[in-house]
Amino acid sequence: MNKGRWKIADTVLYTGTLYTARDQAHKRLVETIRAGKNPPIDLAEAVIYYAGPTPSPVKNMIGACGPTTSSRMDVFTPILLEHGLRAMVGKGARSEEVRKAIKKYGAVYFLTIAGAGAYLSTKIKSARVVAYKDLGAEAIYRLEVEDFPLIVGIDARGKSIY
Amino acid sequence: MKTVSVRSIKDLVARLCVEANIILRPDIEAALRTGYRQEANKRSREILGMLLENSRLARTRKLALCQDTGMAVVYVDVGQGVRLTGGSLEHAVHQGVREGYRKGYFRESVVRDPLSRKGKLSGAPAVVHTSLVPGDKVTVTVSPKGFGSENKSRVKMFLPTDTTDTIKKFIVKTVEEAGPSACPPFVIGVGIGGTFEMACYLAKKSLLRPVTKRNRKPGLKKLEQALMRDINNLHIGPMGLGGKTTCLGVNILDYPTHIAGLPVAVNIGCHATRSATGNL
Numbered sequence: 207m208n209k210g211r212w213k214i215a216d217t218v219l220y221t222g223t224l225y226t227a228r229d230q231a232h233k234r235l236v237e238t239i240r241a242g243k244n245p246p247i248d249l250a251e252a253v254i255y256y257a258g259p260t261p262s263p264v265k266n267m268i269g270a271c272g273p274t275t276s277s278r279m280d281v282f283t284p285i286l287l288e289h290g291l292r293a294m295v296g297k298g299a300r301s302e303e304v305r306k307a308i309k310k311y312g313a314v315y316f317l318t319i320a321g322a323g324a325y326l327s328t329k330i331k332s333a334r335v336v337a338y339k340d341l342g343a344e345a346i347y348r349l350e351v352e353d354f355p356l357i358v359g360i361d362a363r364g365k366s367i368y
Numbered sequence: 369m370k371t372v373s374v375r376s377i378k379d380l381v382a383r384l385c386v387e388a389n390i391i392l393r394p395d396i397e398a399a400l401r402t403g404y405r406q407e408a409n410k411r412s413r414e415i416l417g418m419l420l421e422n423s424r425l426a427r428t429r430k431l432a433l434c435q436d437t438g439m440a441v442v443y444v445d446v447g448q449g450v451r452l453t454g455g456s457l458e459h460a461v462h463q464g465v466r467e468g469y470r471k472g473y474f475r476e477s478v479v480r481d482p483l484s485r486k487g488k489l490s491g492a493p494a495v496v497h498t499s500l501v502p503g504d505k506v507t508v509t510v511s512p513k514g515f516g517s518e519n520k521s522r523v524k525m526f527l528p529t530d531t532t533d534t535i536k537k538f539i540v541k542t543v544e545e546a547g548p549s550a551c552p553p554f555v556i557g558v559g560i561g562g563t564f565e566m567a568c569y570l571a572k573k574s575l576l577r578p579v580t581k582r583n584r585k586p587g588l589k590k591l592e593q594a595l596m597r598d599i600n601n602l603h604i605g606p607m608g609l610g611g612k613t614t615c616l617g618v619n620i621l622d623y624p625t626h627i628a629g630l631p632v633a634v635n636i637g638c639h640a641t642r643s644a645t646g647n648l
Protein backbone atom coordinates (compact mmCIF):
# COMPACT_ATOMS: atom_id res chain seq x y z
CA MET A 207 0.00 0.00 0.00
CA ASN A 208 1.56 3.29 -1.07
CA LYS A 209 0.16 5.63 1.56
CA GLY A 210 1.59 8.79 0.07
CA ARG A 211 -0.35 8.70 -3.16
CA TRP A 212 -3.81 9.35 -1.76
CA LYS A 213 -5.48 12.67 -1.05
CA ILE A 214 -8.48 13.24 1.18
CA ALA A 215 -11.81 12.29 -0.37
CA ASP A 216 -10.19 9.88 -2.83
CA THR A 217 -12.17 6.68 -3.11
CA VAL A 218 -10.38 3.36 -3.21
CA LEU A 219 -11.69 -0.15 -3.83
CA TYR A 220 -9.32 -2.16 -1.67
CA THR A 221 -8.47 -5.79 -2.26
CA GLY A 222 -6.25 -7.39 0.36
CA THR A 223 -6.14 -8.01 4.09
CA LEU A 224 -7.77 -6.14 6.96
CA TYR A 225 -7.30 -6.86 10.66
CA THR A 226 -10.25 -6.00 12.88
CA ALA A 227 -9.49 -4.38 16.24
CA ARG A 228 -11.76 -2.33 18.46
CA ASP A 229 -11.66 -1.02 22.03
CA GLN A 230 -10.48 -4.03 24.05
CA ALA A 231 -8.08 -5.31 21.35
CA HIS A 232 -6.51 -1.84 21.20
CA LYS A 233 -6.12 -1.79 24.94
CA ARG A 234 -4.32 -5.14 24.83
CA LEU A 235 -2.13 -4.22 21.85
CA VAL A 236 -0.94 -1.13 23.66
CA GLU A 237 -0.41 -3.00 26.94
CA THR A 238 1.69 -5.55 25.02
CA ILE A 239 3.81 -2.84 23.43
CA ARG A 240 4.24 -1.04 26.77
CA ALA A 241 5.40 -4.31 28.34
CA GLY A 242 8.10 -4.49 25.68
CA LYS A 243 6.59 -7.52 23.95
CA ASN A 244 5.66 -8.12 20.32
CA PRO A 245 2.02 -7.63 19.37
CA PRO A 246 0.28 -10.69 17.84
CA ILE A 247 0.08 -9.05 14.40
CA ASP A 248 2.74 -7.28 12.36
CA LEU A 249 1.64 -3.66 12.70
CA ALA A 250 3.81 -2.42 9.85
CA GLU A 251 2.01 -4.73 7.43
CA ALA A 252 -1.47 -4.38 8.89
CA VAL A 253 -4.45 -2.31 7.85
CA ILE A 254 -6.46 -2.09 11.05
CA TYR A 255 -10.24 -2.03 10.67
CA TYR A 256 -12.22 -0.70 13.63
CA ALA A 257 -14.96 -3.29 13.58
CA GLY A 258 -16.65 -5.99 15.61
CA PRO A 259 -18.52 -8.30 13.23
CA THR A 260 -21.60 -10.43 13.77
CA PRO A 261 -20.97 -14.19 13.59
CA SER A 262 -21.97 -16.31 10.60
CA PRO A 263 -23.32 -19.85 10.22
CA VAL A 264 -20.74 -20.33 7.45
CA LYS A 265 -17.26 -21.54 8.44
CA ASN A 266 -14.43 -18.99 8.07
CA MET A 267 -16.93 -16.24 7.46
CA ILE A 268 -18.56 -13.44 9.40
CA GLY A 269 -21.89 -11.71 9.03
CA ALA A 270 -22.42 -7.95 9.04
CA CYS A 271 -19.18 -6.02 9.40
CA GLY A 272 -19.30 -2.24 9.23
CA PRO A 273 -17.02 0.27 10.97
CA THR A 274 -17.28 1.39 14.57
CA THR A 275 -16.57 4.90 15.89
CA SER A 276 -12.84 5.56 15.34
CA SER A 277 -12.47 8.30 17.93
CA ARG A 278 -12.75 5.77 20.75
CA MET A 279 -9.41 4.39 19.54
CA ASP A 280 -7.78 7.85 19.50
CA VAL A 281 -5.96 7.40 22.81
CA PHE A 282 -4.25 4.25 21.51
CA THR A 283 -3.56 5.20 17.90
CA PRO A 284 -0.41 7.36 18.25
CA ILE A 285 1.40 4.51 20.07
CA LEU A 286 0.44 2.04 17.35
CA LEU A 287 1.62 4.47 14.68
CA GLU A 288 4.89 4.88 16.53
CA HIS A 289 5.26 1.10 16.37
CA GLY A 290 4.71 0.72 12.65
CA LEU A 291 1.00 0.96 11.93
CA ARG A 292 0.33 2.92 8.74
CA ALA A 293 -3.30 2.38 7.76
CA MET A 294 -6.63 2.40 9.59
CA VAL A 295 -10.28 2.10 8.57
CA GLY A 296 -13.25 3.36 10.58
CA LYS A 297 -16.01 5.93 10.81
CA GLY A 298 -16.05 9.54 11.94
CA ALA A 299 -13.49 12.20 12.80
CA ARG A 300 -10.21 11.73 14.73
CA SER A 301 -8.54 13.80 17.44
CA GLU A 302 -6.02 16.49 16.61
CA GLU A 303 -3.33 14.34 18.18
CA VAL A 304 -4.12 11.43 15.86
CA ARG A 305 -4.19 13.70 12.83
CA LYS A 306 -0.72 15.01 13.71
CA ALA A 307 0.61 11.51 14.30
CA ILE A 308 -0.77 10.37 10.94
CA LYS A 309 1.10 13.24 9.31
CA LYS A 310 4.30 12.55 11.26
CA TYR A 311 4.41 8.89 10.22
CA GLY A 312 2.98 9.34 6.72
CA ALA A 313 0.06 7.05 7.49
CA VAL A 314 -3.51 7.13 6.21
CA TYR A 315 -6.95 6.95 7.79
CA PHE A 316 -9.81 5.66 5.68
CA LEU A 317 -13.54 5.87 6.15
CA THR A 318 -15.88 3.17 5.01
CA ILE A 319 -19.66 3.10 4.68
CA ALA A 320 -20.96 3.57 8.22
CA GLY A 321 -23.89 1.38 9.15
CA ALA A 322 -23.79 -0.66 5.94
CA GLY A 323 -22.78 -3.89 7.69
CA ALA A 324 -24.68 -6.25 5.38
CA TYR A 325 -23.43 -4.51 2.23
CA LEU A 326 -19.80 -4.56 3.39
CA SER A 327 -20.01 -8.23 4.36
CA THR A 328 -20.49 -9.08 0.68
CA LYS A 329 -16.96 -7.69 0.08
CA ILE A 330 -15.41 -10.03 2.63
CA LYS A 331 -14.17 -13.32 1.21
CA SER A 332 -12.90 -14.99 4.38
CA ALA A 333 -12.48 -14.31 8.06
CA ARG A 334 -10.60 -16.02 10.84
CA VAL A 335 -9.65 -15.08 14.35
CA VAL A 336 -5.89 -14.55 14.74
CA ALA A 337 -5.69 -13.14 18.27
CA TYR A 338 -7.62 -12.49 21.49
CA LYS A 339 -10.27 -15.11 20.75
CA ASP A 340 -11.66 -14.71 24.28
CA LEU A 341 -12.86 -11.22 23.37
CA GLY A 342 -15.59 -12.64 21.12
CA ALA A 343 -16.71 -9.97 18.65
CA GLU A 344 -13.81 -7.83 19.87
CA ALA A 345 -11.16 -10.39 18.88
CA ILE A 346 -8.70 -9.64 16.07
CA TYR A 347 -9.99 -11.19 12.84
CA ARG A 348 -7.97 -11.44 9.67
CA LEU A 349 -10.28 -10.56 6.79
CA GLU A 350 -9.57 -11.10 3.12
CA VAL A 351 -11.56 -8.50 1.23
CA GLU A 352 -12.26 -7.71 -2.39
CA ASP A 353 -13.25 -4.27 -3.71
CA PHE A 354 -13.88 -3.02 -0.20
CA PRO A 355 -14.97 0.64 -0.54
CA LEU A 356 -12.75 3.17 1.24
CA ILE A 357 -12.73 6.96 1.31
CA VAL A 358 -9.55 8.74 2.39
CA GLY A 359 -10.43 10.57 5.63
CA ILE A 360 -6.97 11.79 6.66
CA ASP A 361 -4.12 11.61 4.18
CA ALA A 362 -0.38 11.25 4.74
CA ARG A 363 0.00 15.05 4.70
CA GLY A 364 -2.35 15.27 7.67
CA LYS A 365 -5.27 16.78 5.76
CA SER A 366 -8.67 15.77 7.12
CA ILE A 367 -11.97 15.44 5.25
CA TYR A 368 -13.91 16.76 8.30
CA MET B 369 -59.64 -13.60 31.93
CA LYS B 370 -57.25 -14.38 29.08
CA THR B 371 -54.17 -16.46 29.88
CA VAL B 372 -50.83 -15.89 28.19
CA SER B 373 -47.78 -18.02 28.97
CA VAL B 374 -44.50 -16.18 29.40
CA ARG B 375 -43.02 -18.84 27.13
CA SER B 376 -45.05 -17.50 24.21
CA ILE B 377 -43.78 -14.02 25.08
CA LYS B 378 -40.21 -15.36 25.01
CA ASP B 379 -40.80 -16.84 21.54
CA LEU B 380 -42.33 -13.59 20.31
CA VAL B 381 -39.39 -11.56 21.65
CA ALA B 382 -36.94 -13.90 19.87
CA ARG B 383 -38.79 -13.55 16.58
CA LEU B 384 -38.98 -9.74 16.89
CA CYS B 385 -35.22 -9.51 17.62
CA VAL B 386 -34.53 -11.22 14.31
CA GLU B 387 -37.09 -9.19 12.40
CA ALA B 388 -35.95 -5.83 13.78
CA ASN B 389 -32.30 -6.51 13.00
CA ILE B 390 -32.68 -7.67 9.41
CA ILE B 391 -35.67 -5.75 8.06
CA LEU B 392 -35.28 -2.00 7.81
CA ARG B 393 -38.40 -0.19 9.01
CA PRO B 394 -40.56 0.80 6.01
CA ASP B 395 -40.73 4.43 7.18
CA ILE B 396 -36.92 4.67 7.39
CA GLU B 397 -36.50 2.95 4.04
CA ALA B 398 -38.98 5.40 2.49
CA ALA B 399 -37.16 8.38 4.05
CA LEU B 400 -33.81 7.12 2.74
CA ARG B 401 -35.36 6.73 -0.69
CA THR B 402 -36.67 10.30 -0.59
CA GLY B 403 -33.21 11.45 0.48
CA TYR B 404 -31.67 9.51 -2.40
CA ARG B 405 -34.03 11.18 -4.86
CA GLN B 406 -33.46 14.69 -3.52
CA GLU B 407 -29.78 14.65 -2.62
CA ALA B 408 -27.75 16.93 -4.88
CA ASN B 409 -24.31 16.04 -3.49
CA LYS B 410 -23.08 13.20 -5.70
CA ARG B 411 -21.08 11.28 -3.12
CA SER B 412 -23.82 11.61 -0.49
CA ARG B 413 -26.29 10.26 -3.02
CA GLU B 414 -24.02 7.29 -3.68
CA ILE B 415 -23.81 6.56 0.04
CA LEU B 416 -27.60 6.71 0.36
CA GLY B 417 -27.76 4.28 -2.57
CA MET B 418 -25.46 1.90 -0.70
CA LEU B 419 -27.64 2.14 2.40
CA LEU B 420 -30.67 1.16 0.32
CA GLU B 421 -28.65 -1.70 -1.16
CA ASN B 422 -27.63 -2.63 2.39
CA SER B 423 -31.30 -2.90 3.33
CA ARG B 424 -32.05 -5.11 0.33
CA LEU B 425 -29.09 -7.42 1.05
CA ALA B 426 -29.95 -7.70 4.74
CA ARG B 427 -33.54 -8.66 3.97
CA THR B 428 -32.81 -11.16 1.21
CA ARG B 429 -29.75 -12.79 2.80
CA LYS B 430 -31.11 -12.62 6.36
CA LEU B 431 -28.08 -10.65 7.51
CA ALA B 432 -28.02 -8.03 10.22
CA LEU B 433 -28.48 -4.53 8.76
CA CYS B 434 -25.63 -3.37 10.93
CA GLN B 435 -23.00 -5.34 12.83
CA ASP B 436 -23.91 -3.38 15.94
CA THR B 437 -27.08 -5.29 16.66
CA GLY B 438 -27.30 -3.12 19.72
CA MET B 439 -28.59 -3.54 23.21
CA ALA B 440 -32.19 -4.66 22.97
CA VAL B 441 -34.78 -2.31 24.43
CA VAL B 442 -38.03 -4.20 24.89
CA TYR B 443 -41.42 -2.62 25.58
CA VAL B 444 -44.06 -4.98 26.93
CA ASP B 445 -47.60 -3.65 27.21
CA VAL B 446 -49.67 -6.10 29.20
CA GLY B 447 -53.43 -5.78 29.06
CA GLN B 448 -55.07 -5.64 32.49
CA GLY B 449 -57.34 -8.49 31.45
CA VAL B 450 -54.41 -10.85 30.93
CA ARG B 451 -53.09 -13.37 33.41
CA LEU B 452 -49.45 -14.26 32.79
CA THR B 453 -48.50 -17.87 33.56
CA GLY B 454 -45.39 -20.01 33.61
CA GLY B 455 -42.85 -17.88 35.46
CA SER B 456 -41.20 -14.50 35.42
CA LEU B 457 -42.09 -12.14 32.57
CA GLU B 458 -38.77 -10.37 32.79
CA HIS B 459 -36.74 -13.59 32.62
CA ALA B 460 -38.78 -14.66 29.62
CA VAL B 461 -37.94 -11.41 27.84
CA HIS B 462 -34.20 -11.77 28.53
CA GLN B 463 -34.29 -15.39 27.42
CA GLY B 464 -36.15 -14.40 24.25
CA VAL B 465 -33.48 -11.83 23.44
CA ARG B 466 -30.72 -14.37 24.11
CA GLU B 467 -32.37 -16.88 21.77
CA GLY B 468 -33.17 -14.33 19.08
CA TYR B 469 -29.61 -13.04 18.98
CA ARG B 470 -28.23 -16.58 18.70
CA LYS B 471 -30.74 -17.61 16.06
CA GLY B 472 -30.07 -14.52 13.97
CA TYR B 473 -26.29 -14.79 14.33
CA PHE B 474 -26.25 -11.32 15.79
CA ARG B 475 -23.40 -9.77 17.68
CA GLU B 476 -23.59 -10.27 21.42
CA SER B 477 -22.59 -6.84 22.61
CA VAL B 478 -23.75 -6.74 26.22
CA VAL B 479 -21.05 -6.75 28.87
CA ARG B 480 -22.19 -7.92 32.30
CA ASP B 481 -20.07 -5.66 34.46
CA PRO B 482 -20.01 -2.09 33.14
CA LEU B 483 -16.94 -1.09 35.16
CA SER B 484 -14.59 -4.06 34.99
CA ARG B 485 -15.80 -4.94 31.43
CA LYS B 486 -15.02 -8.57 32.33
CA GLY B 487 -16.92 -11.73 31.46
CA LYS B 488 -18.39 -13.29 28.34
CA LEU B 489 -20.44 -11.04 26.07
CA SER B 490 -24.11 -11.84 25.66
CA GLY B 491 -27.18 -10.63 23.78
CA ALA B 492 -28.98 -10.19 27.10
CA PRO B 493 -30.11 -8.74 29.38
CA ALA B 494 -32.40 -6.37 27.57
CA VAL B 495 -33.62 -3.07 28.95
CA VAL B 496 -37.26 -3.84 29.67
CA HIS B 497 -40.10 -1.34 29.98
CA THR B 498 -43.32 -2.97 31.14
CA SER B 499 -46.65 -1.14 31.23
CA LEU B 500 -50.10 -2.21 32.28
CA VAL B 501 -52.68 -1.08 29.74
CA PRO B 502 -56.43 -1.55 29.33
CA GLY B 503 -57.60 -4.55 27.29
CA ASP B 504 -56.64 -8.19 27.01
CA LYS B 505 -53.69 -8.15 24.63
CA VAL B 506 -49.95 -8.34 25.16
CA THR B 507 -48.03 -6.08 22.78
CA VAL B 508 -44.28 -6.43 22.50
CA THR B 509 -41.88 -4.07 20.72
CA VAL B 510 -38.20 -4.87 20.36
CA SER B 511 -35.87 -2.01 19.48
CA PRO B 512 -32.16 -2.88 19.23
CA LYS B 513 -30.16 0.27 20.00
CA GLY B 514 -26.69 0.76 18.56
CA PHE B 515 -24.22 2.69 20.66
CA GLY B 516 -22.54 4.79 17.96
CA SER B 517 -25.63 6.94 18.18
CA GLU B 518 -26.61 6.17 21.79
CA ASN B 519 -23.27 7.58 23.01
CA LYS B 520 -24.11 10.97 21.49
CA SER B 521 -27.43 11.38 23.29
CA ARG B 522 -27.90 14.12 25.91
CA VAL B 523 -30.26 15.28 28.64
CA LYS B 524 -30.45 18.75 30.13
CA MET B 525 -32.52 20.29 32.89
CA PHE B 526 -33.69 23.69 31.61
CA LEU B 527 -35.17 26.48 33.68
CA PRO B 528 -38.96 26.84 33.52
CA THR B 529 -38.36 30.36 32.19
CA ASP B 530 -36.06 29.25 29.36
CA THR B 531 -37.45 29.88 25.89
CA THR B 532 -38.32 27.34 23.21
CA ASP B 533 -35.57 28.93 21.19
CA THR B 534 -32.95 28.02 23.80
CA ILE B 535 -34.23 24.44 23.79
CA LYS B 536 -34.11 24.32 20.01
CA LYS B 537 -30.49 25.45 20.09
CA PHE B 538 -29.63 22.68 22.56
CA ILE B 539 -31.25 20.04 20.37
CA VAL B 540 -29.53 21.25 17.20
CA LYS B 541 -26.18 21.52 18.98
CA THR B 542 -26.54 17.95 20.30
CA VAL B 543 -27.07 16.75 16.73
CA GLU B 544 -24.15 18.82 15.48
CA GLU B 545 -21.89 17.28 18.11
CA ALA B 546 -23.17 13.80 17.26
CA GLY B 547 -21.68 14.43 13.83
CA PRO B 548 -20.34 11.78 11.45
CA SER B 549 -19.67 8.93 13.88
CA ALA B 550 -23.29 8.51 14.98
CA CYS B 551 -24.21 7.32 11.46
CA PRO B 552 -26.26 10.09 9.87
CA PRO B 553 -28.84 10.53 8.41
CA PHE B 554 -30.39 10.55 11.87
CA VAL B 555 -33.73 10.02 13.49
CA ILE B 556 -33.90 12.44 16.41
CA GLY B 557 -35.97 11.46 19.42
CA VAL B 558 -36.84 14.27 21.83
CA GLY B 559 -38.49 13.99 25.23
CA ILE B 560 -39.77 17.18 26.86
CA GLY B 561 -41.08 17.44 30.41
CA GLY B 562 -41.76 14.93 33.18
CA THR B 563 -38.80 14.19 35.43
CA PHE B 564 -35.14 13.51 34.63
CA GLU B 565 -35.70 9.85 33.67
CA MET B 566 -39.11 10.45 32.11
CA ALA B 567 -37.64 12.87 29.56
CA CYS B 568 -35.08 10.20 28.56
CA TYR B 569 -37.76 7.52 28.34
CA LEU B 570 -39.91 9.74 26.13
CA ALA B 571 -36.97 10.56 23.86
CA LYS B 572 -36.26 6.86 23.41
CA LYS B 573 -39.89 5.91 22.96
CA SER B 574 -40.45 8.61 20.35
CA LEU B 575 -37.96 6.80 18.08
CA LEU B 576 -40.60 4.08 17.65
CA ARG B 577 -42.97 6.43 15.88
CA PRO B 578 -42.68 6.33 12.05
CA VAL B 579 -40.55 9.26 10.88
CA THR B 580 -43.26 10.09 8.37
CA LYS B 581 -45.74 10.88 11.17
CA ARG B 582 -45.72 14.17 13.08
CA ASN B 583 -46.86 14.83 16.64
CA ARG B 584 -50.63 15.38 16.85
CA LYS B 585 -50.26 18.55 18.92
CA PRO B 586 -49.98 21.47 16.46
CA GLY B 587 -47.29 23.28 18.50
CA LEU B 588 -45.07 20.21 18.69
CA LYS B 589 -45.67 19.37 15.05
CA LYS B 590 -44.39 22.82 14.12
CA LEU B 591 -41.41 22.43 16.42
CA GLU B 592 -40.57 19.07 14.83
CA GLN B 593 -40.69 20.60 11.37
CA ALA B 594 -38.59 23.61 12.39
CA LEU B 595 -35.97 21.36 14.01
CA MET B 596 -35.86 19.14 10.93
CA ARG B 597 -35.11 22.21 8.80
CA ASP B 598 -32.43 23.51 11.16
CA ILE B 599 -30.79 20.10 11.44
CA ASN B 600 -30.73 19.55 7.70
CA ASN B 601 -29.17 23.00 7.37
CA LEU B 602 -26.17 21.69 9.33
CA HIS B 603 -25.25 19.85 6.11
CA ILE B 604 -23.67 16.96 7.99
CA GLY B 605 -25.07 14.54 5.41
CA PRO B 606 -24.58 10.78 5.08
CA MET B 607 -21.34 9.69 6.81
CA GLY B 608 -20.84 13.35 7.69
CA LEU B 609 -19.47 14.09 4.22
CA GLY B 610 -21.96 16.84 3.41
CA GLY B 611 -25.28 17.10 1.60
CA LYS B 612 -28.74 17.99 2.70
CA THR B 613 -29.84 14.60 4.04
CA THR B 614 -28.82 14.90 7.70
CA CYS B 615 -32.10 14.04 9.35
CA LEU B 616 -34.87 11.62 8.41
CA GLY B 617 -37.26 12.85 11.07
CA VAL B 618 -37.61 14.60 14.42
CA ASN B 619 -40.01 12.87 16.80
CA ILE B 620 -41.06 14.71 19.97
CA LEU B 621 -43.03 13.35 22.91
CA ASP B 622 -43.99 15.53 25.87
CA TYR B 623 -45.37 15.12 29.39
CA PRO B 624 -46.47 17.54 32.11
CA THR B 625 -43.65 18.67 34.38
CA HIS B 626 -42.94 20.45 37.68
CA ILE B 627 -43.27 24.26 38.11
CA ALA B 628 -39.55 24.46 38.89
CA GLY B 629 -38.18 22.55 35.92
CA LEU B 630 -38.09 21.66 32.25
CA PRO B 631 -36.16 18.47 31.42
CA VAL B 632 -35.25 17.91 27.77
CA ALA B 633 -33.64 14.73 26.45
CA VAL B 634 -32.31 14.06 22.97
CA ASN B 635 -31.85 10.46 21.90
CA ILE B 636 -29.87 10.20 18.68
CA GLY B 637 -31.10 7.46 16.37
CA CYS B 638 -28.92 6.38 13.43
CA HIS B 639 -30.10 5.43 9.94
CA ALA B 640 -30.38 1.90 11.35
CA THR B 641 -33.03 2.93 13.88
CA ARG B 642 -34.72 -0.42 14.32
CA SER B 643 -37.90 -1.78 15.88
CA ALA B 644 -40.45 -4.52 15.38
CA THR B 645 -43.80 -5.06 17.09
CA GLY B 646 -46.04 -8.07 17.62
CA ASN B 647 -49.12 -9.06 19.63
CA LEU B 648 -50.38 -12.01 21.61
Ligand code: SF4
Nearest residue numbers: 321434514516551638
Ligand atom coordinates in the same frame (compact mmCIF):
# COMPACT_ATOMS: atom_id res chain seq x y z
S1 SF4 C 1 -24.78 4.04 15.01
FE1 SF4 C 1 -26.38 2.70 14.12
S2 SF4 C 1 -25.81 2.38 11.98
FE2 SF4 C 1 -24.03 3.20 13.07
S3 SF4 C 1 -22.84 1.43 13.65
FE3 SF4 C 1 -24.15 1.93 15.38
S4 SF4 C 1 -26.05 0.75 15.07
FE4 SF4 C 1 -24.92 0.71 13.17
